[in-house]
């Protein structure tokens with residue numbers, strides 16, 4: 001049962017402020033997709049459009065190539081940015097209530113609710129009111145709430161914010177299980193290092209536009225301008241006359257950009273005629289550097 005949720009050319013404005021521009025990307029089954037972008041980039045807006053609390057101005061949302069339906073949307077597990085549980089209601093009671101709203105029996109809801117709370121190490125607080133929990137524990141309850149009705153897909157707005165490292169790990173395990181069962185999972189985050197470690201694919205956005213999407217390696221290949229480093233015993237001033245873009249230059253060490261190996265080899269040959277090469281090779285960029293470049 002493959003389920004691919006796809007956004008195609010989704011555009012959205014608030015008044016004369018265009019927030020999303022021709023946004024296209026896919027959320028695939030069995031895959032954790034990280035959605036990253038700076039403040040105000042449009043992540044929350046895109047997520048709200050997917051789950052249908054906001055309408056796009058143009059563009060389409062499809063599920064396996066068919067327009068997304070209200071029926072499908074009702075079965076998406078959504079964790080909104082503004083969160084949404086009742087502070088004065090007991091944690092397990094809320095989970096049961098939410099699952100029942102999605103048509104689950106009370107017995108099933110209770111069993112599934114407790115199971116999730118146990119996995120998220122929150123079972124001891126099942127009968128406490130939400131407002132009595134620490135923020136991190138409230139966050140875990142929110143995650144359980146998004147999952148208690150056995151959703152067909154998960155759309156989670158900053159699910160890891162405020163979680164301690166152990167809670168991040170347990171949450172990831174629970175989300176991975178949902179993905180393995182076939183649900184597409186999209187989660188937004190500001191924490192690129194976390195996203196890089198946790199997700200299978202990334203969608204990087206800036207100013208409401210997709211700047212890069214795919215696996216980490218695909219993004220590195222597609223966006224990184226190959227950068228090379230030369231270290232030599234000889235003077236390197238001659239490099240300024242070769243026409244290659246210089247990224248960094250200090251005596252004996254040069255970093256330059258070259259798309260093709262022929263150009264890189266030309267520089268290497270010239271350098272070797274002038275002195276001993278101590279090092280010559282491609283510099284591998286981190287996703288962090290690419291992220292900074294793409295959102296600039």
Ligand SMILES: Nc1ncnc2c1ncn2[C@@H]1O[C@H](COP(=O)(O)OP(=O)(O)OP(=O)(O)O)[C@@H](O)[C@H]1O
Nearest residue numbers: 014017019037038039040041042043044045046081
């Ligand atoms: N209901 C609204 N009315 C007017 N402008 C809005 C509304 N919702 C969002 N915006 C604007 O749209 C832009 C994108 O906001 P959005 O919340 O989607 O970004 P985000 O990537 O989720 O940001 P953050 O990481 O800071 O939560 C912002 O400039 C925001 O002010």
